[in-house]
Amino acid sequence: MQRSQAIVFRNNYRLNPVYDLYKNGGTDLRKIVCALMGLMLVAGVFGSSASAGSTASATGELKSEKLAFGYTDASGKRLLGFESVKPGRFTQAIYAPGAILSVKFQKHQKLSSKSTGRQNEWNFERDQGEIYQVVQGKIERNSTVLLAEKDAFIGHEFLKFKPLSKGTFSKNAIGQIEKTKKRKVLHQGLIGQVNHDNQIGIVEYARVKGKKPLASLVMTTPSGPIFEDFEGNDDPQSTWRVSDGGKIEADWFGVLFVTKSKAGYSIGYEWYGDEGSSLKVVQQKGTKFRLVEQGYRYTAGI
Template sequence: MSKINRYVTIMLSLALLTFSAAAPMSAQAKAASGELQAKKLAFAYADKTGKRLLAAGVTSPQRFTQAIHAPGMQKQAIFVKQQKATEKSNGRQNEWNFNQDEGGLFKLAAGKILHNSSVLLAEKDAFQGHRFLKYQAVKDGKLEDDVIAAVEKAKKRKVVKQGLLGSAPSGVRIALVEFERVKGEKPLASLLLKTEQGLLFQDFVGTEDEYSTWRVDDGGEISAQDFRILFVTASDAGYSLAYEWFGAEGSSLEVLQQQKTKFRSVLEGYRYTAPV
């Protein structure tokens, strides 16, 4: 082989190696690594019996086969049909308007869940590589003083209100913390995930409206008791969780996944349930 041909061969090999390193991760590789994908998930809610579910705004709903309704608790979901809204619908996504609302209609293969509750629908392989953690919700719980000190150091703001939502093995804690108001800055609160490796924050930035600081008609208050955790998992990609945040007009829903030292939002949803 001539020196020129040898040089061309080497350069082509280097180019191929560079392309391979820079090539985006395939869907199969993402799934194997535990990376959650929004297209494999959807939010829904239950009817009065807790045996049927309705998911609005999803395409090809028959691909969803699992219903995650509480930490570590899943049931098989079977797609029934695409339900159309009726003229009697009041636009609410709750058990009383279930038969008049539109969306993908599912039934549970067996058993039932809490009526009118929010659930996360998932494709069969959506949580490949994940381990669902045993999560224990608590009432009126508090974080340890050293954790609060670490939170204040990380955020450079004093914690004025806090509430522990629950805990999981290996020192995992989930809590809501509210920080002191700082002149010139907007109100700040965070959903906190504390692990043995460190702290992860999902920040909520409020407004100066004393009657609707965090949510419409919240009276300026944000509380840990307004939050519910749907699941907590661990994978090679890190920790993941989903929460429901109850408000005067409805529930905000979100799936979060750890991305190194931060959270990334995988999926967001909302249930409009304002009183009629």
């Protein structure tokens, strides 16, 4: 599924986005507590020191408070960022691998009584959020973007990334994945590649009795694979996302960027679903990806 097709695909359903997030996020109390703590950190409840910020910049550690998601209007020259504190601090928009444009905050836009609740180009003027103007150039219409502060990616090298409509991991890579996860790979597919050694894709593992379905976003590297795991449920029609038919496909994912720093690899991606897109920025921590920032863009058809 190409990106343009994915937009049409996810606009043909009327489902509940909160339920979608529930299915995608799970109900693990530990995760909920961690998420609440993250919000408190962003709000400044726990505070932070200048030295800690300097250390993060030196190592390339990404910070949630320096990033936010948004989307473009029909012209591709304006963005609507999801509501945030001090929106003027965001000066860059990342919309595709290696593609970054400068933006300038204009104003806060209030929710219109005529809003459809959708976060797309057709409801742009009625949706609530922060309006930004692209300083020079434009972005593809109705696109998801990642807004960033000027110093959000200090110490990062933005890597070239080639999306792939087909392809699979090598037998050697699958062997490493299966050895690490102690599960056989049932289905797999590539999202794209940085180079011969660095590929990004989706794998779904064979079911194990007594355990929930498991899939992973995987990035192969010379030192071994890096994983972000997705735990599913026993609903055959909504295993990973609402109305996914029990499937998780590589072409339902789009990559916004791939970077490398002293902290490791980082990926920004969009996971297209029936109702909308799950949006994430993740960063390597050992053999796993930690969550840095997440969002959800509701685009279900009316």
